[in-house]
Amino acid sequence: MPLLQAIESSSNVSSVLFLGTMGMLVLAIGLVVFIVFHQRKVIKYQQQLQQMEEEQQQILLNASIRWQEEERQRIAADLHDDAGPLLATARLYLNENLVHQEMATQLQSIYNAKQIIDDTIQLIRNISHSLMPPTLKNFGLESAVNDLFQKISGSGAINASCRFHDYRERLIAQRELLVFRVTQELVNNILKHSNASFIHLTQNISDGNFYIRIHHDGKGITQAELEKMNRTSAGLGLKNILSRMRVLNGNVVFEKDSSQTFYKTTLELPLSNDSIN
Numbered sequence: 001m002p003l004l005q006a007i008e009s010s011s012n013v014s015s016v017l018f019l020g021t022m023g024m025l026v027l028a029i030g031l032v033v034f035i036v037f038h039q040r041k042v043i044k045y046q047q048q049l050q051q052m053e054e055e056q057q058q059i060l061l062n063a064s065i066r067w068q069e070e071e072r073q074r075i076a077a078d079l080h081d082d083a084g085p086l087l088a089t090a091r092l093y094l095n096e097n098l099v100h101q102e103m104a105t106q107l108q109s110i111y112n113a114k115q116i117i118d119d120t121i122q123l124i125r126n127i128s129h130s131l132m133p134p135t136l137k138n139f140g141l142e143s144a145v146n147d148l149f150q151k152i153s154g155s156g157a158i159n160a161s162c163r164f165h166d167y168r169e170r171l172i173a174q175r176e177l178l179v180f181r182v183t184q185e186l187v188n189n190i191l192k193h194s195n196a197s198f199i200h201l202t203q204n205i206s207d208g209n210f211y212i213r214i215h216h217d218g219k220g221i222t223q224a225e226l227e228k229m230n231r232t233s234a235g236l237g238l239k240n241i242l243s244r245m246r247v248l249n250g251n252v253v254f255e256k257d258s259s260q261t262f263y264k265t266t267l268e269l270p271l272s273n274d275s276i277n
Contacts, residue, residue: 086119136176136177144176157191158197160200163202166205182245190214194216197218198217199215208270208271209269213265214264215263216263220265221254221263225254250267251267253266253268
């Protein structure tokens with residue numbers, strides 16, 4: 001009997017060990033399977049994220065290309081539709097028959113041609129100013145933005161003000177122009193769509209970064225709404241802003257003020273003397 005009990009006890013121990021071993025093996029296999037499936041999900045998610053980022057970059061690139069093409073078409077239209085006819089008219093006054101006309105007629109034709117040429121020069125100057133505002137070129141970003149806000153405030157339609165706190169050294173010309181164009185686009189969007197009663201801009205430098213912040217009390221958008229618009233064909237103006245900030249290696253953030261009363265847009269770019277990309 002003791003022998004039989006010992007055999008039975010040994011058999012039970014073996015069964016327990018076997019079942020325990022099988023349980024551990026099943027658990028280990030299950031853990032491996034879980035890790036494999038989890039890794040696959042992670043890899044798939046990363047691939048989807050990368051695809052979304054690539055699509056986002058392509059959208060910004062397309063927006064930048066469209067903006068540049070629109071600028072070219074606008075300049076070409078101004079030259080063709082306005083400067084072209086003016087110069088053609090001046091040429092009519094200065095035709096080869098002018099020398100055979102009476103002195104009074106010659107003087108009148110020359111005067112008329114001069115007036116037309118002066119108008120053409122002013123037109124070309126205006127086109128040139130739209131490409132590089134003279135205030136920006138001669139005096140820098142602070143003066144150009146101040147000039148913009150003074151004109152807006154002078155209209156009486158909205159209270160506009162701005163203040164630069166840390167603008168002791170100018171950015172390089174290309175960077176200043178891009179920052180001004182982005183600021184101009186943001187302000188124009190606010191004037192067109194927000195129905196705001198005031199707009200206030202501040203500038204400062206912190207931790208090696210250049211900041212411009214624009215507050216207004218009208219209708220605005222948040223960063224989440226911007227991300228939704230980026231996945232559609234809407235908001236070309238905003239895509240132009242994002243593409244220009246990308247050239248500057250900067251960021252733009254749309255949000256509601258902590259008081260939930262005002263909308264705030266923040267431009268952030270590295271304060272660097274390096275050339276833009």
